Every structure is written in C-alpha cells, then in structure tokens.
Amino acid sequence: MDSEKFLNGILNKVNLLYVVFGLALIAIIVAILFIQNGDDAKRLQTRGEAISFSYEEIKAERGNILSDDGRILATSYPQYELRWDFVFRGSVERDRKKMDSIYKRDIDALCTELSRFYGDASPAQYKKRIEEARAKANASFRINIRRINYLELQKLLTFPIFREKRVYSGLEIKEFSHREYPYNLLAKKSIGYRNEIGGAEGIESSFDHYLRGVDGTRLMQKVSGNFRIPVVSETNVEPERGANVVTTFNVELQEFVQNALCNWVAEQDAEWGSVVVLEAATAQVKALANADKEAGGVVAEKTNHIVSDIIEPGSTFKVASMIVLMEDAGVSIYDNIDAGVGAKEFVNGTAVSEAAGRRYGVISMQRAIEKSSNLAFARMVDKHYRTNPARFVDAVYNLNLLGKLSLQLPVEASQLYNHPIRNKRDWSPSNLVTMSYGYGISFPMIRIAALYNALANNGVMLKPQFIKEVILSQDSVIRFAADTLSPRICSPKTLADIRGAMELVAGAEGTARSIRTDKYRIAAKTGTSRESFGRRGYADENGLTHFNASIAGFFPADNPQYTIYVVMHTKRQTNNGGGSLAAPLFKQVSDFIYRREIEPSRTLAQNINGDKRLTVKGETAKAATIVRDMNVAQMVNYRNDSIKKGGVLGYPLDEALAKLEGAGYRVEAAGRGVVVEQRIDSIRRLAKIFLQ
Numbered sequence: 001m002d003s004e005k006f007l008n009g010i011l012n013k014v015n016l017l018y019v020v021f022g023l024a025l026i027a028i029i030v031a032i033l034f035i036q037n038g039d040d041a042k043r044l045q046t047r048g049e050a051i052s053f054s055y056e057e058i059k060a061e062r063g064n065i066l067s068d069d070g071r072i073l074a075t076s077y078p079q080y081e082l083r084w085d086f087v088f089r090g091s092v093e094r095d096r097k098k099m100d101s102i103y104k105r106d107i108d109a110l111c112t113e114l115s116r117f118y119g120d121a122s123p124a125q126y127k128k129r130i131e132e133a134r135a136k137a138n139a140s141f142r143i144n145i146r147r148i149n150y151l152e153l154q155k156l157l158t159f160p161i162f163r164e165k166r167v168y169s170g171l172e173i174k175e176f177s178h179r180e181y182p183y184n185l186l187a188k189k190s191i192g193y194r195n196e197i198g199g200a201e202g203i204e205s206s207f208d209h210y211l212r213g214v215d216g217t218r219l220m221q222k223v224s225g226n227f228r229i230p231v232v233s234e235t236n237v238e239p240e241r242g243a244n245v246v247t248t249f250n251v252e253l254q255e256f257v258q259n260a261l262c263n264w265v266a267e268q269d270a271e272w273g274s275v276v277v278l279e280a281a282t283a284q285v286k287a288l289a290n291a292d293k294e295a296g297g298v299v300a301e302k303t304n305h306i307v308s309d310i311i312e313p314g315s316t317f318k319v320a321s322m323i324v325l326m327e328d329a330g331v332s333i334y335d336n337i338d339a340g341v342g343a344k345e346f347v348n349g350t351a352v353s354e355a356a357g358r359r360y361g362v363i364s365m366q367r368a369i370e371k372s373s374n375l376a377f378a379r380m381v382d383k384h385y386r387t388n389p390a391r392f393v394d395a396v397y398n399l400n401l402l403g404k405l406s407l408q409l410p411v412e413a414s415q416l417y418n419h420p421i422r423n424k425r426d427w428s429p430s431n432l433v434t435m436s437y438g439y440g441i442s443f444p445m446i447r448i449a450a451l452y453n454a455l456a457n458n459g460v461m462l463k464p465q466f467i468k469e470v471i472l473s474q475d476s477v478i479r480f481a482a483d484t485l486s487p488r489i490c491s492p493k494t495l496a497d498i499r500g501a502m503e504l505v506a507g508a509e510g511t512a513r514s515i516r517t518d519k520y521r522i523a524a525k526t527g528t529s530r531e532s533f534g535r536r537g538y539a540d541e542n543g544l545t546h547f548n549a550s551i552a553g554f555f556p557a558d559n560p561q562y563t564i565y566v567v568m569h570t571k572r573q574t575n576n577g578g579g580s581l582a583a584p585l586f587k588q589v590s591d592f593i594y595r596r597e598i599e600p601s602r603t604l605a606q607n608i609n610g611d612k613r614l615t616v617k618g619e620t621a622k623a624a625t626i627v628r629d630m631n632v633a634q635m636v637n638y639r640n641d642s643i644k645k646g647g648v649l650g651y652p653l654d655e656a657l658a659k660l661e662g663a664g665y666r667v668e669a670a671g672r673g674v675v676v677e678q679r680i681d682s683i684r685r686l687a688k689i690f691l692q
Contacts, residue, residue: 053231056220059177060213063242065191065203067251068286068468072182073191074204079147079178082156085170086134086141099168103134106160113159117152118144140172147176179204187254189304190288190409190466191247202304203245203466206410210470213242244471248284253277256592258289262299264585265291270570271546274305274445275589276464278453278563280554282482283462286562287589305567306449308411310442314529315372315578316552317438319498320451321381322369324395326494329384333366333497337383339376347378348386350430352437355528355577369501370510372526374437381436389420389432396435400461400485401447408466408480415443438529445550449565452552454486455502455523456560459495461486499523503557511579512551515587520594523560524553524586526578531569546571549581555590561598564589 065074088096111126121129133141148156153173156162162171181191192202200208216239219231257275265273270293277287292302303309325331339360344353352375354360360373368376385392396402402415417440420427434440446464454461463483470478490498502523506512511526530538531546539545550567554560566582566589575581 052222054220054222055217055235056230058216058218058239060215060239061241062177062179062213063211064244065211066244066246067249068247068284069250070246071251073186073247073249073251074179074181076177076179077149079149079176080153081147081174081176082143083172083174084130084133084141084143085139085172086137087139087170095167099170102161102164102168109160110162114143117156117159118146120144120146147178183251183255185301186251186258187247187249187288188301189290190249192410201411202409203247206408207245207467207470210243210245210472214240216240246468246471248279248286248465248468249288250286252596253593254287254289257287257589258291258301260585260588260592261289262291264588265293265568266297266299268568268570268581269293269572270568270581272303272305273566273568273585275564275566275585276306276446276449277589277593278449278464280453280456280560280563282465283450283453283457284465284468288466304409304411305569306445306565307407307409308413308444310413310416310444311548311567312439312442312529312532313445313448314438314527314548314550315374316448316452316525316527316550317441318369318372318377318436318527319455319502319525320396320399320401321377321436322365322498322501323399323490323494324392325365325380325384326497327490328391328395331365331380331384333369333501334364335380336362336364337368337376337380339363339368339373339379345375347375347433348382348429350378350433352378352433366497366501366504369498369525370504370507372505372511377436378433382433385432386429389427389429392432393417393419393435396441399451399489401443401451405444405446405450405463405485407446407464413444415441415447417441417443438527442532445565445567448550448552449563450485451489452525452554452565453563454489455495455499456554456563459488459490459492460484461489499557502553506553511577512553512583512586514579515551515583515590517587517591520555520590520598521557522553522555522590523557524551524583526551526583528577544571545573547576549576549578551578551582551586553586555594556598562590562593 062076064072064076067073088099107127107130108123111123111130114126115121115123130141161169163169179193181188188202190202192200192204192206194200194204194208194211204211216237218236219233221229221231257277261273261275264270272290272292274290275287276285276289278284279286288304288306290301290303290305291299293299294302322331322333326333339354339362341359341361343357343359344351346352354374355372358371358373360367360371360376363371363373363376365376365380367373368380381392402417404414417435418426418431420431431440450461450464453464461484463485465480465482467480469480472478502525503521504510505526506515506522506524508516512522512524515522515524527548527550529548529550531548532538533540547570548567549570550565552563552565554563564586566586568581568585570576570581
C-alpha cells in the first residue's frame with residue numbers, strides 16, 4: 001500500500017511536470033506566433049534585417065577622355081586604402097589566441113616591411129603607432145595616408161600578418177576610384193577635373209552625364225562585428241561603366257603649342273597668353289593652350305582665357321567691319337578714304353590716333369587693312385552709318401560675333417556692347433567710331449577664332465568643336481557633326497578681297513611681316529588693344545596701361561588647312577603690338593604644323609613616280625591616310641619606335657593587347673586597368689605589360 005502511494009505520487013509529479021512543460025511549450029509557440037504575426041512583427045522583422053543586411057552602393061567606373069586619335073587623356077583606375085581592425089571578430093576563443101600569437105610573432109617583421117615599402121617612417125615608429133592603436137582596440141586604424149595601386153596591394157598582401165585570413169589579420173581594404181591624367185598638365189583647363197566633393201570644370205564637368213556612368217547596388221550581410229560579405233540576390237544591380245568621350249585635341253600639336261606658349265610668356269615677361277588652333281574645314285579645336293605668369297616667374301595654366309575671358313579685340317575686329325562695309329554698304333576694298341596726316345584727328349567729335357603716331361593720308365581700304373589704320377576704318381564706318389548706327393551693330397551681330405555660342409566646354413563668357421536703340425541712354429556717337437576698330441565692344445576670344453576660321457573655310461562659319469564623339473558601347477556611338485552658325489558670312493568676292501588684303505598683312509610691308517615665309521602663304525590680321533578697368537578707363541590703380549596683343553590668321557592662304565589665334569597680355573609699354581608680341585608665336589606654331597602635317601603630303605605627292613609601292617614607317621595612322629588618299633599601294637612597318645618608347649602606356653588592357661599583338665609582339669599581362677609599365681625583351685620580341 002505504501003509503495004503504491006509512493007508510485008502514484010511520483011506519477012502525479014511527472015504528470016505535473018508534463019503539464020508545466022506543455023504549458024510552457026504552448027506559451028513559447030504562442031509567443032513565436034505573436035512575434036511573427038502580431039502587430040510588431042513587421043517592425044521587428046525589418047529591424048532584424050536592417051541589422052544583418054544592408055545595400056551597398058557600387059560606384060560605376062568613370063569613362064575615359066581620349067585624344068582625336070584615341071590616346072587616353074583622362075582615365076580611372078582603382079586605388080586602395082589599408083586599415084587595421086584591432087577588434088577581434090571571431091567567435092571561437094582559440095581563434096583569438098591564434099590571432100594574438102601571429103601578431104606577437106610577426107609584428108616586428110611587418111613593421112620592417114612597412115617601413116621599406118612606404119619609406120616615410122622607421123620600423124620602430126611604425127610599431128609604436130600600431131601598438132598604441134591596438135591598445136585602444138582601434139577598429140579602423142589607417143596604416144598609411146597614401147593610397148596604393150593594384151600592384152602595390154598585391155605586394156602588401158604578402159607581408160607578415162597581412163597574408164593571413166582576415167579573422168587573424170584584421171586587415172580592411174577600401175577601394176577608391178582614382179582619376180589619372182597620363183599626359184599630366186596637357187590641355188589641363190579644357191579637360192578639367194572632377195573631385196570627390198563635387199568640384200568640376202572643363203570636359204569632366206560638361207560631359208559628366210556621359211562619363212560618370214550609372215552606379216549599382218549590392219546586398220551585403222553582416223557576419224561578424226563590422227565585417228560584411230556580399231550576398232547573391234535578384235535585387236543586386238550591376239553598375240554601368242561611363243562612356244568614353246573622344247575630344248578633337250591632337251596630342252603632339254597640343255604639347256608643342258603648350259610648351260611654345262609657356263616659353264614665350266616667360267621670355268617676353270607677359271602676364272598671360274593663349275593660343276587656339278582650329279582645323280579649317282571642321283572647326284575642330286586641335287590645340288588650346290593657356291599660360292599665366294605666377295609669383296616667382298613660374299608659368300602655369302590657371303585660366304582658360306580663350307573661352308572664359310572677354311576682351312576688346314582691337315584691330316582683329318577690322319576684318320568684321322570690312323565685311324559689313326562691303327556686304328551692307330557696298331564699299332569696295334579698293335575705295336579710298338582720308339586716313340589723316342596728324343598724329344591725332346577727330347571723327348564725329350571722337351579723337352582717333354594711329355599706332356606709334358603713324359600718318360597714312362589718303363589710302364585704300366585694302367591698304368588700311370595691311371597697315372591697320374584706325375582712322376581709315378573710323379572715317380569709313382562713320383561715313384556710311386553715322387545716321388543709322390543700329391544698322392552697323394545689327395550687321396555685326398549677324399556675323400555671329402555676339403550672342404551665346406553654347407560651346408561644349410562649360411564656361412563661356414558673355415559679351416558687352418551698347419546698342420543705339422536698346423541701350424539708347426548709354427549710346428553716344430563715339431561708340432560707333434571706336435567700335436569700327438575694335439573698341440567699345442567686348443566678347444570671348446573664341447569668337448574671333450571662329451570668324452577667321454570662317455574666312456579660311458570659304459565663308460562657312462562653324463561652331464568651334466571640342467568633342468568628336470561619345471562611345472557609349474561597341475555598338476553605340478554619338479557623333480557630333482559640325483554645327484553651322486552661318487552658311488555664308490559674305491559673298492565670294494568679299495571673301496577673296498579680304499583674303500588678299502590679309503595676305504598683304506603677312507607681306508613685306510604689313511604689320512605681320514615678321515611671319516612672312518617662302519615655304520607657304522599666310523593670311524593674317526594683327527591687333528592691339530588696351531585693357532579696360534571700368535571707371536578708371538584704360539589704366540590700373542598705378543596708372544599703368546595693360547595691352548592685349550593678338551594675331552589671327554590661316555594657312556596655307558591658297559588652300560587653308562588651319563586657323564591660329566594668339567593673344568598675349570602684357571604690362572610693358574613698348575613692343576606690345578600684335579606684330580611684335582603675338583606674331584612670332586603664331587609663326588612657331590604654323591611652322592610646326594606645316595612641317596608635320598602639310599609639307600610631308602606635298603613631298604609625298606611630288607616623289608610619286610614609277611613604282612607606286614611605298615613604305616610607311618613609324619606611327620602609321622597619319623601616313624597611311626595620306627598614302628590611301630593618294631590611291632597608291634603601301635607596305636606598313638608596324639614595328640616602330642613608338643612601341644619601344646612606351647606607345648601603349650596609359651592604354652586600357654584590351655586596347656594595349658590589340659595594338660601590340662597587331663604589331664607582331666607576344667604579350668604577357670598582369671593585373672588590370674591601364675598600362676603603367678612596359679618592358680620589351682629585344683631578343684625574344686616579348687613585350688611584358690604590367691597593369692594596374
């Protein structure tokens with residue numbers, strides 16, 4: 001009986017436990033169901049996912065900016081920043097012990113390697129900094145402020161500690177996109193820049209919507225501490241690489257013009273200078289250089305003067321006045337006008353003088369262009385437009401010298417001028433007189449270049465072009481055709497007469513006689529103007545006059561191929577005219593272009609006889625085009641010095657491989673990105689290319 005009671009007691013207790021555990025289980029199940037399906041379920045689930053999962057932005061690779069023949073002017077490649085997480089992220093104690101053991105064993109060897117690699121501190125200094133960060137359990141210790149490239153990263157990953165698994169090394173690698181300009185300062189202000197805080201200028205700014213691409217997103221999961229890993233997900237969006245933008249700039253010409261300008265500004269002690277070279281038939285800007293004198297006599301490019309500055313053009317504007325006189329007023333270039341015999345004379349109450357006090361008397365308008373007579377133009381324009389000055393101003397406007405051009409570069413200055421009707425209160429008779437020879441009217445210098453290029457292009461005025469095309473993909477290209485501003489700025493007779501007068505300017509008695517050459521004919525017009533200081537007039541706070549000396553022209557005059565415009569800004573009070581200060585630089589540039597572009601094709605045409613099978617050496621693109629256009633057979637020697645001298649430096653991997661393998665070389669490549677080093681085995685003809 002007692003044993004039965006004892007057993008029943010035990011059974012009752014067991015049953016009670018069953019009941020208690022059962023109720024607890026039911027409560028847990030209810031709680032789980034409540035959590036999963038209750039009012040707070042969605043909030044809790046979202047919070048949990050937010051802690052464990054998050055989306056990471058993947059920056060798109062920025063497109064390249066290329067020269068007219070496809071060479072890279074701006075490109076992007078990855079750089080890396082190394083940080084050390086001293087917080088243990090593992091979950092097993094033995095991993096912590098192993099991490100400490102590796103650190104104690106290898107820290108001295110690591111500091112030696114870091115000192116040797118960066119070269120900015122001793123091993124002891126590195127160890128002190130690392131020990132201090134480790135003692136504070138720094139979760140993001142920056143090993144060095146210098147970012148490294150891909151090849152350097154691969155080397156660092158072989159260092160003691162860093163070569164271990166992340167749970168033991170604590171190494172964090174952050175990737176950044178670095179913008180590289182292989183030709184350094186070449187066309188710096190035109191190519192521009194775009195930085196991480198949003199600053200931008202030049203093509204990097206105006207074509208940013210093409211270059212930047214489309215960023216992607218990637219789902220990341222937090223697995224330990226701050227360590228996250230990518231997760232395969234249908235919601236991931238791959239980034240789309242930016243487009244390549246092909247400019248009109250020619251590397252060799254740009255380099256020559258830029259160096260020549262910098263040297264000339266320094267030699268002449270000018271404040272700044274600018275040069276632009278346009279291809280006559282297309283108005284493509286083949287070179288645009290600026291040079292500014294800084295403190296200590298250093299010369300560097302600070303401002304894109306040709307596009308962003310406005311000046312009173314001075315006598316280069318006389319060609320525009322002559323077009324208006326001939327086309328609108330019926331004046332002949334052979335018509336005579338009294339240019340005066342006094343050092344200073346008056347035209348409708350306005351004092352007008354000639355440069356250096358010259359006196360010309362009665363001269364033709366052709367002679368007025370050749371000698372750049374202010375009085376001749378002032379009197380001829382006043383004679384025909386005194387009673388209707390608005391007609392003259394409107395005719396100038398119709399030459400597309402005024403108004404917005406909407407260039408492919410982001411900064412374009414506006415113009416300043418008075419109109420006798422729209423600005424009636426500010427207009428005076430002197431405005432018409434001074435405007436005739438390029439004063440009292442200001443606009444960007446690129447306008448003068450466009451006008452003279454129209455004269456070179458048989459009267460067709462095209463908008464200056466900086467971008468040829470945008471390569472969206474292998475199958476999709478946006479090509480920019482020449483934008484016609486005016487199909488005809490003047491009649492063929494006016495064009496021929498003005499061209500003839502401009503050749504006299506570069507002749508034996510013209511203001512640009514210093515550029516005369518027997519090799520080719522040049523048509524040009526010089527100009528000199530004083531800089532306006534607003535209410536102070538034409539003198540600075542020290543009473544000093546500043547001058548803009550310029551020359552615009554094209555060559556060969558009998559078949560124009562290129563237009564050149566040069567402007568030099570100086571404070572010197574003598575030898576400051578366009579003929580003495582700007583013309584010599586014009587000649588340097590025109591001679592270079594003639595020797596490089598025009599003379600070879602003429603010589604080639606003269607030498608063709610008998611067997612029309614020619615050998616083309618060196619860089620083949622230009623020469624092959626000349627030969628092909630002349631319809632002769634060719635043998636091309638692709639193995640040339642350009643490859644030996646680093647002809648693929650700065651090229652993307654696929655372009656470098658195509659160029660070298662097409663030239664008959666066997667190629668070994670390592671890494672990714674663009675070519676930063678190239679070595680050639682002269683015995684085995686092996687080009688080894690190292691990329692980052």
